[in-house]
Amino acid sequence: MTVLVLSGTTIGHRVAEALHGSGVDVVSSLPSDVTDAPPPGGVRHGGFGGQQGLAQWLRGHQVWAVVDATHPYARTMSRNAHRVCAMLGLPMMRIVRPSWAERADAGDWTWVDGHDLACQAAGQVGAPVFLGVGRQPLWHYHLLPEPVTARVAVDDGFPRPASWQVVQMRGAQPLETELRLLRGHRVMVVRDLGGDSHAAKLEAAAQLGVHVVMLRRPRLPGPQVHHPDEVLAWLRGFQPS
Ligand SMILES: NC(=O)c1ccc[n+]([C@@H]2O[C@H](COP(=O)([O-])OP(=O)(O)OC[C@H]3O[C@@H](n4cnc5c(N)ncnc54)[C@H](OP(=O)(O)O)[C@@H]3O)[C@@H](O)[C@H]2O)c1
Known part of the structure:
Protein backbone atom coordinates (compact mmCIF):
# COMPACT_ATOMS: atom_id res chain seq x y z
CA MET A 1 0.00 0.00 0.00
CA THR A 2 1.38 3.32 -1.14
CA VAL A 3 1.21 7.00 -0.23
CA LEU A 4 1.34 9.26 -3.28
CA VAL A 5 3.07 12.63 -2.85
CA LEU A 6 2.26 15.15 -5.57
CA SER A 7 5.61 16.86 -5.61
CA GLY A 8 8.08 18.90 -7.67
CA THR A 9 8.78 21.23 -4.74
CA THR A 10 11.30 21.35 -1.91
CA ILE A 11 8.60 20.69 0.66
CA GLY A 12 7.44 17.66 -1.36
CA HIS A 13 11.00 16.33 -1.26
CA ARG A 14 11.03 16.78 2.55
CA VAL A 15 7.73 14.91 2.88
CA ALA A 16 9.07 11.98 0.83
CA GLU A 17 12.20 11.91 3.03
CA ALA A 18 10.10 11.90 6.21
CA LEU A 19 7.74 9.16 4.97
CA HIS A 20 10.48 6.99 3.51
CA GLY A 21 12.52 7.42 6.72
CA SER A 22 9.52 6.20 8.72
CA GLY A 23 9.15 3.07 6.63
CA VAL A 24 6.14 4.26 4.61
CA ASP A 25 5.95 3.06 1.00
CA VAL A 26 5.99 6.39 -0.83
CA VAL A 27 5.86 7.39 -4.51
CA SER A 28 6.57 11.01 -5.50
CA SER A 29 4.91 12.32 -8.62
CA LEU A 30 7.04 14.95 -10.34
CA PRO A 31 6.21 17.21 -13.28
CA SER A 32 7.99 16.04 -16.44
CA ASP A 33 10.38 19.03 -16.53
CA VAL A 34 11.84 18.50 -13.03
CA THR A 35 15.46 17.36 -13.31
CA ASP A 36 16.58 17.88 -9.68
CA ALA A 37 17.90 14.94 -7.64
CA PRO A 38 14.90 12.62 -7.07
CA PRO A 39 13.41 12.21 -3.59
CA PRO A 40 13.84 8.87 -1.78
CA GLY A 41 11.28 6.16 -2.49
CA GLY A 42 9.50 5.59 -5.78
CA VAL A 43 9.27 8.31 -8.42
CA ARG A 44 7.03 8.87 -11.43
CA HIS A 45 7.10 11.74 -13.92
CA GLY A 46 4.56 13.76 -15.88
CA GLY A 47 0.82 14.44 -15.86
CA PHE A 48 -1.78 11.72 -15.18
CA GLY A 49 -4.09 12.82 -17.98
CA GLY A 50 -6.63 14.79 -15.95
CA GLN A 51 -8.98 13.49 -13.26
CA GLN A 52 -9.77 10.24 -15.04
CA GLY A 53 -6.10 9.38 -15.50
CA LEU A 54 -5.34 10.22 -11.88
CA ALA A 55 -8.21 8.05 -10.63
CA GLN A 56 -6.97 5.17 -12.75
CA TRP A 57 -3.42 5.57 -11.48
CA LEU A 58 -4.50 5.69 -7.83
CA ARG A 59 -6.62 2.54 -8.20
CA GLY A 60 -3.91 0.72 -10.15
CA HIS A 61 -1.18 1.44 -7.59
CA GLN A 62 -3.08 0.64 -4.39
CA VAL A 63 -2.71 4.15 -3.03
CA TRP A 64 -4.27 4.59 0.42
CA ALA A 65 -3.54 8.30 0.94
CA VAL A 66 -2.44 11.32 -1.11
CA VAL A 67 -0.30 14.26 0.00
CA ASP A 68 -0.54 17.34 -2.17
CA ALA A 69 2.82 19.08 -1.90
CA THR A 70 2.59 21.00 -5.18
CA HIS A 71 3.41 24.69 -5.48
CA PRO A 72 0.81 26.96 -3.81
CA TYR A 73 -0.15 28.30 -7.27
CA ALA A 74 -0.43 24.89 -9.02
CA ARG A 75 -4.21 25.01 -8.83
CA THR A 76 -5.18 22.49 -11.55
CA MET A 77 -3.25 19.59 -10.04
CA SER A 78 -4.50 20.41 -6.52
CA ARG A 79 -8.14 20.71 -7.56
CA ASN A 80 -7.99 17.53 -9.63
CA ALA A 81 -6.45 15.61 -6.73
CA HIS A 82 -8.99 16.93 -4.24
CA ARG A 83 -11.92 15.97 -6.47
CA VAL A 84 -10.60 12.50 -7.33
CA CYS A 85 -9.71 11.66 -3.72
CA ALA A 86 -13.18 12.72 -2.59
CA MET A 87 -14.69 10.52 -5.32
CA LEU A 88 -12.58 7.48 -4.37
CA GLY A 89 -12.89 8.06 -0.62
CA LEU A 90 -9.12 8.47 -0.21
CA PRO A 91 -7.71 10.68 2.54
CA MET A 92 -5.80 13.67 1.18
CA MET A 93 -3.72 16.33 2.91
CA ARG A 94 -2.19 19.43 1.43
CA ILE A 95 1.17 20.68 2.70
CA VAL A 96 2.21 24.24 2.00
CA ARG A 97 4.52 26.76 3.64
CA PRO A 98 2.73 29.19 5.98
CA SER A 99 1.46 32.25 4.10
CA TRP A 100 3.32 35.57 4.29
CA ALA A 101 -0.01 37.19 5.14
CA GLU A 102 0.86 36.48 8.79
CA ARG A 103 4.06 38.58 8.64
CA ALA A 104 4.20 41.89 10.50
CA ASP A 105 5.01 43.80 7.27
CA ALA A 106 2.20 42.18 5.21
CA GLY A 107 0.00 45.23 5.79
CA ASP A 108 2.52 47.44 3.92
CA TRP A 109 2.03 45.54 0.65
CA THR A 110 -0.66 45.78 -2.02
CA TRP A 111 -2.46 42.41 -2.03
CA VAL A 112 -4.18 41.44 -5.29
CA ASP A 113 -6.13 38.51 -6.73
CA GLY A 114 -4.73 37.71 -10.14
CA HIS A 115 -2.11 38.95 -12.55
CA ASP A 116 -4.14 41.63 -14.30
CA LEU A 117 -4.75 43.40 -10.99
CA ALA A 118 -1.09 42.93 -10.07
CA CYS A 119 -0.07 44.53 -13.37
CA GLN A 120 -2.41 47.43 -12.76
CA ALA A 121 -1.11 47.95 -9.20
CA ALA A 122 2.53 47.83 -10.34
CA GLY A 123 1.79 50.26 -13.19
CA GLN A 124 0.32 52.70 -10.68
CA VAL A 125 3.53 52.66 -8.64
CA GLY A 126 5.61 53.02 -11.83
CA ALA A 127 8.81 51.70 -13.42
CA PRO A 128 11.33 50.21 -13.01
CA VAL A 129 9.30 47.09 -12.22
CA PHE A 130 10.67 43.77 -10.94
CA LEU A 131 8.59 40.67 -11.71
CA GLY A 132 9.00 37.46 -9.72
CA VAL A 133 5.77 35.71 -10.68
CA GLY A 134 7.02 32.65 -12.56
CA ARG A 135 7.43 32.32 -16.32
CA GLN A 136 3.98 31.33 -17.53
CA PRO A 137 1.97 34.39 -16.41
CA LEU A 138 4.42 36.99 -17.73
CA TRP A 139 2.29 37.78 -20.78
CA HIS A 140 -0.13 39.59 -18.45
CA TYR A 141 2.60 42.19 -17.87
CA HIS A 142 3.64 42.99 -21.45
CA LEU A 143 2.10 46.48 -21.38
CA LEU A 144 3.77 47.61 -18.16
CA PRO A 145 5.73 50.86 -18.28
CA GLU A 146 9.42 50.02 -18.77
CA PRO A 147 12.08 49.24 -17.72
CA VAL A 148 11.01 45.80 -16.54
CA THR A 149 13.11 43.01 -15.05
CA ALA A 150 11.64 39.49 -15.01
CA ARG A 151 13.15 36.79 -12.84
CA VAL A 152 12.55 33.21 -13.99
CA ALA A 153 13.87 29.80 -12.95
CA VAL A 154 14.40 28.79 -16.59
CA ASP A 155 14.65 31.14 -19.56
CA ASP A 156 13.36 29.01 -22.41
CA GLY A 157 13.13 32.01 -24.74
CA PHE A 158 9.50 32.72 -23.78
CA PRO A 159 7.95 35.62 -25.73
CA ARG A 160 8.47 39.03 -24.08
CA PRO A 161 9.04 42.66 -25.05
CA ALA A 162 12.53 43.07 -26.49
CA SER A 163 13.57 45.66 -23.92
CA TRP A 164 12.86 43.47 -20.88
CA GLN A 165 15.80 42.30 -18.85
CA VAL A 166 15.48 38.62 -17.91
CA VAL A 167 17.35 37.16 -14.93
CA GLN A 168 17.57 33.37 -14.78
CA MET A 169 17.83 32.20 -11.19
CA ARG A 170 16.40 29.12 -9.49
CA GLY A 171 15.19 28.88 -5.91
CA ALA A 172 15.71 30.89 -2.76
CA GLN A 173 18.62 33.36 -2.64
CA PRO A 174 20.49 35.06 0.22
CA LEU A 175 19.74 38.65 1.15
CA GLU A 176 22.85 40.06 -0.63
CA THR A 177 21.69 38.55 -3.93
CA GLU A 178 18.14 39.83 -3.47
CA LEU A 179 19.48 43.32 -2.69
CA ARG A 180 21.64 43.27 -5.82
CA LEU A 181 18.74 42.14 -8.02
CA LEU A 182 16.19 44.56 -6.63
CA ARG A 183 18.27 47.72 -6.27
CA GLY A 184 17.02 50.56 -8.52
CA HIS A 185 13.46 49.21 -8.88
CA ARG A 186 10.34 50.98 -7.60
CA VAL A 187 8.03 48.01 -7.31
CA MET A 214 1.67 40.46 -3.53
CA LEU A 215 -0.45 37.95 -5.44
CA ARG A 216 -2.83 36.17 -3.08
CA ARG A 217 -2.75 32.38 -3.18
CA PRO A 218 -5.63 30.67 -4.97
CA ARG A 219 -8.20 29.31 -2.53
CA LEU A 220 -7.94 25.53 -2.61
CA PRO A 221 -10.27 23.07 -0.93
CA GLY A 222 -9.39 20.60 1.82
CA PRO A 223 -7.28 20.57 4.98
CA GLN A 224 -3.67 21.71 5.02
CA VAL A 225 -0.59 21.55 7.22
CA HIS A 226 2.79 23.27 7.10
CA HIS A 227 5.37 20.71 8.24
CA PRO A 228 6.28 17.13 7.15
CA ASP A 229 5.94 15.95 10.79
CA GLU A 230 2.29 17.00 10.69
CA VAL A 231 1.79 14.85 7.58
CA LEU A 232 3.27 11.87 9.43
CA ALA A 233 1.03 12.46 12.45
CA TRP A 234 -2.01 12.75 10.15
CA LEU A 235 -1.17 9.48 8.36
CA ARG A 236 -0.74 7.64 11.66
CA GLY A 237 -4.40 8.36 12.34
CA PHE A 238 -5.63 5.88 9.73
CA GLN A 239 -2.67 3.82 8.46
CA PRO A 240 -3.95 0.51 7.04
CA SER A 241 -2.83 -2.65 8.88
N1 LIG B 1 3.90 27.21 -10.94
C1 LIG B 1 5.12 27.36 -10.44
O1 LIG B 1 5.68 28.45 -10.38
C2 LIG B 1 5.87 26.17 -9.88
C3 LIG B 1 7.05 26.37 -9.14
C4 LIG B 1 7.69 25.24 -8.61
C5 LIG B 1 7.19 23.98 -8.84
N2 LIG B 1 6.05 23.85 -9.56
C6 LIG B 1 5.52 22.50 -9.76
O2 LIG B 1 5.40 22.27 -11.14
C7 LIG B 1 4.18 21.53 -11.40
C8 LIG B 1 3.39 22.22 -12.48
O3 LIG B 1 3.03 23.51 -12.05
P1 LIG B 1 1.78 24.26 -12.72
O4 LIG B 1 1.70 25.62 -12.13
O5 LIG B 1 1.81 24.05 -14.21
O6 LIG B 1 0.62 23.35 -12.08
P2 LIG B 1 -0.85 23.03 -12.57
O7 LIG B 1 -1.32 24.10 -13.49
O8 LIG B 1 -1.66 22.74 -11.37
O9 LIG B 1 -0.64 21.67 -13.37
C9 LIG B 1 -0.89 21.50 -14.74
C10 LIG B 1 -0.86 20.03 -15.05
O10 LIG B 1 0.45 19.50 -14.88
C11 LIG B 1 0.38 18.18 -14.35
N3 LIG B 1 1.01 18.17 -13.02
C12 LIG B 1 1.22 19.21 -12.19
N4 LIG B 1 1.88 18.83 -11.10
C13 LIG B 1 2.08 17.50 -11.23
C14 LIG B 1 2.72 16.53 -10.42
N5 LIG B 1 3.30 16.85 -9.26
N6 LIG B 1 2.74 15.26 -10.88
C15 LIG B 1 2.18 14.92 -12.05
N7 LIG B 1 1.57 15.80 -12.87
C16 LIG B 1 1.53 17.09 -12.47
C17 LIG B 1 -1.09 17.82 -14.27
O11 LIG B 1 -1.40 17.23 -15.53
P3 LIG B 1 -2.56 16.15 -15.71
O12 LIG B 1 -3.85 16.93 -15.69
O13 LIG B 1 -2.25 15.52 -17.03
O14 LIG B 1 -2.49 15.17 -14.57
C18 LIG B 1 -1.74 19.18 -14.14
O15 LIG B 1 -3.09 19.20 -14.54
C19 LIG B 1 3.46 21.41 -10.03
O16 LIG B 1 3.70 20.10 -9.54
C20 LIG B 1 4.13 22.42 -9.16
O17 LIG B 1 4.17 22.02 -7.81
C21 LIG B 1 5.38 24.90 -10.09
Whole structure:
Protein backbone atom coordinates (compact mmCIF):
# COMPACT_ATOMS: atom_id res chain seq x y z
CA MET A 1 0.00 0.00 0.00
CA THR A 2 1.38 3.32 -1.14
CA VAL A 3 1.21 7.00 -0.23
CA LEU A 4 1.34 9.26 -3.28
CA VAL A 5 3.07 12.63 -2.85
CA LEU A 6 2.26 15.15 -5.57
CA SER A 7 5.61 16.86 -5.61
CA GLY A 8 8.08 18.90 -7.67
CA THR A 9 8.78 21.23 -4.74
CA THR A 10 11.30 21.35 -1.91
CA ILE A 11 8.60 20.69 0.66
CA GLY A 12 7.44 17.66 -1.36
CA HIS A 13 11.00 16.33 -1.26
CA ARG A 14 11.03 16.78 2.55
CA VAL A 15 7.73 14.91 2.88
CA ALA A 16 9.07 11.98 0.83
CA GLU A 17 12.20 11.91 3.03
CA ALA A 18 10.10 11.90 6.21
CA LEU A 19 7.74 9.16 4.97
CA HIS A 20 10.48 6.99 3.51
CA GLY A 21 12.52 7.42 6.72
CA SER A 22 9.52 6.20 8.72
CA GLY A 23 9.15 3.07 6.63
CA VAL A 24 6.14 4.26 4.61
CA ASP A 25 5.95 3.06 1.00
CA VAL A 26 5.99 6.39 -0.83
CA VAL A 27 5.86 7.39 -4.51
CA SER A 28 6.57 11.01 -5.50
CA SER A 29 4.91 12.32 -8.62
CA LEU A 30 7.04 14.95 -10.34
CA PRO A 31 6.21 17.21 -13.28
CA SER A 32 7.99 16.04 -16.44
CA ASP A 33 10.38 19.03 -16.53
CA VAL A 34 11.84 18.50 -13.03
CA THR A 35 15.46 17.36 -13.31
CA ASP A 36 16.58 17.88 -9.68
CA ALA A 37 17.90 14.94 -7.64
CA PRO A 38 14.90 12.62 -7.07
CA PRO A 39 13.41 12.21 -3.59
CA PRO A 40 13.84 8.87 -1.78
CA GLY A 41 11.28 6.16 -2.49
CA GLY A 42 9.50 5.59 -5.78
CA VAL A 43 9.27 8.31 -8.42
CA ARG A 44 7.03 8.87 -11.43
CA HIS A 45 7.10 11.74 -13.92
CA GLY A 46 4.56 13.76 -15.88
CA GLY A 47 0.82 14.44 -15.86
CA PHE A 48 -1.78 11.72 -15.18
CA GLY A 49 -4.09 12.82 -17.98
CA GLY A 50 -6.63 14.79 -15.95
CA GLN A 51 -8.98 13.49 -13.26
CA GLN A 52 -9.77 10.24 -15.04
CA GLY A 53 -6.10 9.38 -15.50
CA LEU A 54 -5.34 10.22 -11.88
CA ALA A 55 -8.21 8.05 -10.63
CA GLN A 56 -6.97 5.17 -12.75
CA TRP A 57 -3.42 5.57 -11.48
CA LEU A 58 -4.50 5.69 -7.83
CA ARG A 59 -6.62 2.54 -8.20
CA GLY A 60 -3.91 0.72 -10.15
CA HIS A 61 -1.18 1.44 -7.59
CA GLN A 62 -3.08 0.64 -4.39
CA VAL A 63 -2.71 4.15 -3.03
CA TRP A 64 -4.27 4.59 0.42
CA ALA A 65 -3.54 8.30 0.94
CA VAL A 66 -2.44 11.32 -1.11
CA VAL A 67 -0.30 14.26 0.00
CA ASP A 68 -0.54 17.34 -2.17
CA ALA A 69 2.82 19.08 -1.90
CA THR A 70 2.59 21.00 -5.18
CA HIS A 71 3.41 24.69 -5.48
CA PRO A 72 0.81 26.96 -3.81
CA TYR A 73 -0.15 28.30 -7.27
CA ALA A 74 -0.43 24.89 -9.02
CA ARG A 75 -4.21 25.01 -8.83
CA THR A 76 -5.18 22.49 -11.55
CA MET A 77 -3.25 19.59 -10.04
CA SER A 78 -4.50 20.41 -6.52
CA ARG A 79 -8.14 20.71 -7.56
CA ASN A 80 -7.99 17.53 -9.63
CA ALA A 81 -6.45 15.61 -6.73
CA HIS A 82 -8.99 16.93 -4.24
CA ARG A 83 -11.92 15.97 -6.47
CA VAL A 84 -10.60 12.50 -7.33
CA CYS A 85 -9.71 11.66 -3.72
CA ALA A 86 -13.18 12.72 -2.59
CA MET A 87 -14.69 10.52 -5.32
CA LEU A 88 -12.58 7.48 -4.37
CA GLY A 89 -12.89 8.06 -0.62
CA LEU A 90 -9.12 8.47 -0.21
CA PRO A 91 -7.71 10.68 2.54
CA MET A 92 -5.80 13.67 1.18
CA MET A 93 -3.72 16.33 2.91
CA ARG A 94 -2.19 19.43 1.43
CA ILE A 95 1.17 20.68 2.70
CA VAL A 96 2.21 24.24 2.00
CA ARG A 97 4.52 26.76 3.64
CA PRO A 98 2.73 29.19 5.98
CA SER A 99 1.46 32.25 4.10
CA TRP A 100 3.32 35.57 4.29
CA ALA A 101 -0.01 37.19 5.14
CA GLU A 102 0.86 36.48 8.79
CA ARG A 103 4.06 38.58 8.64
CA ALA A 104 4.20 41.89 10.50
CA ASP A 105 5.01 43.80 7.27
CA ALA A 106 2.20 42.18 5.21
CA GLY A 107 0.00 45.23 5.79
CA ASP A 108 2.52 47.44 3.92
CA TRP A 109 2.03 45.54 0.65
CA THR A 110 -0.66 45.78 -2.02
CA TRP A 111 -2.46 42.41 -2.03
CA VAL A 112 -4.18 41.44 -5.29
CA ASP A 113 -6.13 38.51 -6.73
CA GLY A 114 -4.73 37.71 -10.14
CA HIS A 115 -2.11 38.95 -12.55
CA ASP A 116 -4.14 41.63 -14.30
CA LEU A 117 -4.75 43.40 -10.99
CA ALA A 118 -1.09 42.93 -10.07
CA CYS A 119 -0.07 44.53 -13.37
CA GLN A 120 -2.41 47.43 -12.76
CA ALA A 121 -1.11 47.95 -9.20
CA ALA A 122 2.53 47.83 -10.34
CA GLY A 123 1.79 50.26 -13.19
CA GLN A 124 0.32 52.70 -10.68
CA VAL A 125 3.53 52.66 -8.64
CA GLY A 126 5.61 53.02 -11.83
CA ALA A 127 8.81 51.70 -13.42
CA PRO A 128 11.33 50.21 -13.01
CA VAL A 129 9.30 47.09 -12.22
CA PHE A 130 10.67 43.77 -10.94
CA LEU A 131 8.59 40.67 -11.71
CA GLY A 132 9.00 37.46 -9.72
CA VAL A 133 5.77 35.71 -10.68
CA GLY A 134 7.02 32.65 -12.56
CA ARG A 135 7.43 32.32 -16.32
CA GLN A 136 3.98 31.33 -17.53
CA PRO A 137 1.97 34.39 -16.41
CA LEU A 138 4.42 36.99 -17.73
CA TRP A 139 2.29 37.78 -20.78
CA HIS A 140 -0.13 39.59 -18.45
CA TYR A 141 2.60 42.19 -17.87
CA HIS A 142 3.64 42.99 -21.45
CA LEU A 143 2.10 46.48 -21.38
CA LEU A 144 3.77 47.61 -18.16
CA PRO A 145 5.73 50.86 -18.28
CA GLU A 146 9.42 50.02 -18.77
CA PRO A 147 12.08 49.24 -17.72
CA VAL A 148 11.01 45.80 -16.54
CA THR A 149 13.11 43.01 -15.05
CA ALA A 150 11.64 39.49 -15.01
CA ARG A 151 13.15 36.79 -12.84
CA VAL A 152 12.55 33.21 -13.99
CA ALA A 153 13.87 29.80 -12.95
CA VAL A 154 14.40 28.79 -16.59
CA ASP A 155 14.65 31.14 -19.56
CA ASP A 156 13.36 29.01 -22.41
CA GLY A 157 13.13 32.01 -24.74
CA PHE A 158 9.50 32.72 -23.78
CA PRO A 159 7.95 35.62 -25.73
CA ARG A 160 8.47 39.03 -24.08
CA PRO A 161 9.04 42.66 -25.05
CA ALA A 162 12.53 43.07 -26.49
CA SER A 163 13.57 45.66 -23.92
CA TRP A 164 12.86 43.47 -20.88
CA GLN A 165 15.80 42.30 -18.85
CA VAL A 166 15.48 38.62 -17.91
CA VAL A 167 17.35 37.16 -14.93
CA GLN A 168 17.57 33.37 -14.78
CA MET A 169 17.83 32.20 -11.19
CA ARG A 170 16.40 29.12 -9.49
CA GLY A 171 15.19 28.88 -5.91
CA ALA A 172 15.71 30.89 -2.76
CA GLN A 173 18.62 33.36 -2.64
CA PRO A 174 20.49 35.06 0.22
CA LEU A 175 19.74 38.65 1.15
CA GLU A 176 22.85 40.06 -0.63
CA THR A 177 21.69 38.55 -3.93
CA GLU A 178 18.14 39.83 -3.47
CA LEU A 179 19.48 43.32 -2.69
CA ARG A 180 21.64 43.27 -5.82
CA LEU A 181 18.74 42.14 -8.02
CA LEU A 182 16.19 44.56 -6.63
CA ARG A 183 18.27 47.72 -6.27
CA GLY A 184 17.02 50.56 -8.52
CA HIS A 185 13.46 49.21 -8.88
CA ARG A 186 10.34 50.98 -7.60
CA VAL A 187 8.03 48.01 -7.31
CA MET A 188 8.29 44.24 -7.08
CA VAL A 189 5.46 41.82 -7.95
CA VAL A 190 5.71 38.44 -6.25
CA ARG A 191 3.65 35.41 -5.24
CA ASP A 192 2.97 34.45 -1.64
CA LEU A 193 5.40 31.51 -1.52
CA GLY A 194 5.39 31.69 2.28
CA GLY A 195 7.84 30.33 4.86
CA ASP A 196 11.31 31.63 5.62
CA SER A 197 13.49 30.26 2.84
CA HIS A 198 12.17 32.64 0.15
CA ALA A 199 11.62 35.64 2.42
CA ALA A 200 14.95 37.42 1.76
CA LYS A 201 13.36 39.22 -1.21
CA LEU A 202 10.85 40.82 1.18
CA GLU A 203 13.61 41.95 3.51
CA ALA A 204 15.50 43.37 0.50
CA ALA A 205 12.40 45.27 -0.66
CA ALA A 206 11.89 46.72 2.82
CA GLN A 207 15.53 47.83 3.04
CA LEU A 208 15.50 49.44 -0.41
CA GLY A 209 12.04 51.04 -0.10
CA VAL A 210 10.71 48.99 -3.03
CA HIS A 211 6.92 48.64 -2.91
CA VAL A 212 5.61 45.06 -2.88
CA VAL A 213 2.60 43.90 -4.89
CA MET A 214 1.67 40.46 -3.53
CA LEU A 215 -0.45 37.95 -5.44
CA ARG A 216 -2.83 36.17 -3.08
CA ARG A 217 -2.75 32.38 -3.18
CA PRO A 218 -5.63 30.67 -4.97
CA ARG A 219 -8.20 29.31 -2.53
CA LEU A 220 -7.94 25.53 -2.61
CA PRO A 221 -10.27 23.07 -0.93
CA GLY A 222 -9.39 20.60 1.82
CA PRO A 223 -7.28 20.57 4.98
CA GLN A 224 -3.67 21.71 5.02
CA VAL A 225 -0.59 21.55 7.22
CA HIS A 226 2.79 23.27 7.10
CA HIS A 227 5.37 20.71 8.24
CA PRO A 228 6.28 17.13 7.15
CA ASP A 229 5.94 15.95 10.79
CA GLU A 230 2.29 17.00 10.69
CA VAL A 231 1.79 14.85 7.58
CA LEU A 232 3.27 11.87 9.43
CA ALA A 233 1.03 12.46 12.45
CA TRP A 234 -2.01 12.75 10.15
CA LEU A 235 -1.17 9.48 8.36
CA ARG A 236 -0.74 7.64 11.66
CA GLY A 237 -4.40 8.36 12.34
CA PHE A 238 -5.63 5.88 9.73
CA GLN A 239 -2.67 3.82 8.46
CA PRO A 240 -3.95 0.51 7.04
CA SER A 241 -2.83 -2.65 8.88
N1 LIG B 1 3.90 27.21 -10.94
C1 LIG B 1 5.12 27.36 -10.44
O1 LIG B 1 5.68 28.45 -10.38
C2 LIG B 1 5.87 26.17 -9.88
C3 LIG B 1 7.05 26.37 -9.14
C4 LIG B 1 7.69 25.24 -8.61
C5 LIG B 1 7.19 23.98 -8.84
N2 LIG B 1 6.05 23.85 -9.56
C6 LIG B 1 5.52 22.50 -9.76
O2 LIG B 1 5.40 22.27 -11.14
C7 LIG B 1 4.18 21.53 -11.40
C8 LIG B 1 3.39 22.22 -12.48
O3 LIG B 1 3.03 23.51 -12.05
P1 LIG B 1 1.78 24.26 -12.72
O4 LIG B 1 1.70 25.62 -12.13
O5 LIG B 1 1.81 24.05 -14.21
O6 LIG B 1 0.62 23.35 -12.08
P2 LIG B 1 -0.85 23.03 -12.57
O7 LIG B 1 -1.32 24.10 -13.49
O8 LIG B 1 -1.66 22.74 -11.37
O9 LIG B 1 -0.64 21.67 -13.37
C9 LIG B 1 -0.89 21.50 -14.74
C10 LIG B 1 -0.86 20.03 -15.05
O10 LIG B 1 0.45 19.50 -14.88
C11 LIG B 1 0.38 18.18 -14.35
N3 LIG B 1 1.01 18.17 -13.02
C12 LIG B 1 1.22 19.21 -12.19
N4 LIG B 1 1.88 18.83 -11.10
C13 LIG B 1 2.08 17.50 -11.23
C14 LIG B 1 2.72 16.53 -10.42
N5 LIG B 1 3.30 16.85 -9.26
N6 LIG B 1 2.74 15.26 -10.88
C15 LIG B 1 2.18 14.92 -12.05
N7 LIG B 1 1.57 15.80 -12.87
C16 LIG B 1 1.53 17.09 -12.47
C17 LIG B 1 -1.09 17.82 -14.27
O11 LIG B 1 -1.40 17.23 -15.53
P3 LIG B 1 -2.56 16.15 -15.71
O12 LIG B 1 -3.85 16.93 -15.69
O13 LIG B 1 -2.25 15.52 -17.03
O14 LIG B 1 -2.49 15.17 -14.57
C18 LIG B 1 -1.74 19.18 -14.14
O15 LIG B 1 -3.09 19.20 -14.54
C19 LIG B 1 3.46 21.41 -10.03
O16 LIG B 1 3.70 20.10 -9.54
C20 LIG B 1 4.13 22.42 -9.16
O17 LIG B 1 4.17 22.02 -7.81
C21 LIG B 1 5.38 24.90 -10.09
